Amino acid sequence: MPELAPHRRDYRVDLLRGAALMMIFINHIPGTLWEHLTSRNFGFSDAAEGFVLMSGIATALAYGPIFLRDRHPPLAQALRPWRRVLTLWWVHVLVVLGILALFFLTVPDPAVAAMAVRRNIAPALEDPMIFVPALMTLSHQFAYADILPLYIALLMAAPAILAAGVRWPRGLMLASLLLWVLVGVFRIRVPTWPLENGWFFNPLAWQVVFVAGVLTGLAMRQGRRWLPLRPWPFRLAVAYLLIAAVWVRVPVVASWGGHGLWMLHEYLGAPSVFTSFDKSFLHLPRLLHILALAYVLSALPALTRLSVNPKLAPLVTLGQHALPVFAVSTGLAYVAQVTKAMAGPSFLLDTALIAAGFAILFALAGWLSLRKTRRATVPVAPRA
Numbered sequence: 001m002p003e004l005a006p007h008r009r010d011y012r013v014d015l016l017r018g019a020a021l022m023m024i025f026i027n028h029i030p031g032t033l034w035e036h037l038t039s040r041n042f043g044f045s046d047a048a049e050g051f052v053l054m055s056g057i058a059t060a061l062a063y064g065p066i067f068l069r070d071r072h073p074p075l076a077q078a079l080r081p082w083r084r085v086l087t088l089w090w091v092h093v094l095v096v097l098g099i100l101a102l103f104f105l106t107v108p109d110p111a112v113a114a115m116a117v118r119r120n121i122a123p124a125l126e127d128p129m130i131f132v133p134a135l136m137t138l139s140h141q142f143a144y145a146d147i148l149p150l151y152i153a154l155l156m157a158a159p160a161i162l163a164a165g166v167r168w169p170r171g172l173m174l175a176s177l178l179l180w181v182l183v184g185v186f187r188i189r190v191p192t193w194p195l196e197n198g199w200f201f202n203p204l205a206w207q208v209v210f211v212a213g214v215l216t217g218l219a220m221r222q223g224r225r226w227l228p229l230r231p232w233p234f235r236l237a238v239a240y241l242l243i244a245a246v247w248v249r250v251p252v253v254a255s256w257g258g259h260g261l262w263m264l265h266e267y268l269g270a271p272s273v274f275t276s277f278d279k280s281f282l283h284l285p286r287l288l289h290i291l292a293l294a295y296v297l298s299a300l301p302a303l304t305r306l307s308v309n310p311k312l313a314p315l316v317t318l319g320q321h322a323l324p325v326f327a328v329s330t331g332l333a334y335v336a337q338v339t340k341a342m343a344g345p346s347f348l349l350d351t352a353l354i355a356a357g358f359a360i361l362f363a364l365a366g367w368l369s370l371r372k373t374r375r376a377t378v379p380v381a382p383r384a
Contacts, residue, residue: 004068004221012304017322018320021329022358023039024048024147025361028144028329028337041249042249045290049282049289050290054213056212056214057214057217058213059155059158059217061221064221067163067165081155082156087323093136097135099331100124104125115337120140120142123195146199146201149201153203157207161211165214169226173212177208179207184272185271199280202281205280208287237296238296241296244285261275261276314362317365317366320365324364
């Protein structure tokens with residue numbers, strides 16, 4: 001059996017997850033100048049890919065040890081991720097019902113009504129008797145509130161992924177990549193009901209970055225790296241990140257690069273999963289970008305120093321309470337979207353909404369951290 005390394009919390013994961021949460025919040029309030037500063041403006045992937053990758057790492061760190069100690073753990077221990085699934089489900093239900101209530105109150109405004117159509121909320125307003133059950137069963141999803149269903153689906157598969165990752169890590173990664181290719185080539189979607197849209201965050205495709213995170217986390221739990229640090233892969237990853245940044249920032253490069261990929265698809269028959277940037281199916285340029293970014297960041301000693309810097313402790317705390325922070329941020333982002341729609345464009349309003357949202361999220365994370373500390377220090381009365 002693989003040996004477990006002494007457990008020490010890796011604050012790099014918390015720091016990066018906190019940063020991803022901040023960027024997701026900004027990106028979920030479209031139409032502001034501040035969204036031009038988030039990571040998606042400097043590469044092919046964005047904070048969502050990073051969040052799912054780190055969720056895979058966190059899943060392995062939290063639930064992997066039982067599989068590393070015992071290849072045939074007790075069923076109750078092996079299925080511990082499913083308890084988390086239940087929590088994620090009711091949190092998601094509360095979030096979407098809150099969003100629905102917000103739009104019920106504000107939909108008389110024409111701008112809000114138009115937004116309800118764009119966000120896939122209008123059908124639920126028109127026929128709640130059908131769409132509320134569909135929301136609760138994850139069969140109907142609102143735009144900007146559809147990441148938690150992806151995480152729920154991935155965590156449902158987590159026991160099998162963890163068991164396979166301990167026994168056959170390379171085989172698991174190969175099978176995951178094969179599934180990702182087949183789903184992309186044949187455009188296999190998870191169906192939705194009653195509207196036949198398919199999940200935007202397709203878990204059959206996004207599982208590949210989650211699996212990469214799980215294998216990384218299992219290796220960390222054993223005190224080693226999943227991918228060894230070598231000079232040539234590091235340089236190749238840095239080069240890809242630089243090319244992606246130039247591609248995104250320089251229109252001429254984007255035009256020529258996009259035309260080249262189109263020619264590969266049109267004249268050489270390369271599947272679109274390798275030649276386009278579809279987010280729903282996590283096409284190759286996006287997948288390579290998040291993996292290259294993770295590889296480079298994991299090799300930087302500066303990231304370790306930053307993660308333990310007291311000045312960045314609030315950001316680390318944000319990442320340590322990702323679920324409640326993400327849930328609240330989703331609701332706050334929708335409140336901000338509705339406010340912007342009703343009030344009209346305003347840089348000052350955008351700035352105030354984002355600043356107020358950050359203040360609430362950091363206060364929430366700080367309160368949760370304080371409550372956890374107090375619970376840990378409460379003395380337990382001895383038994384009679």
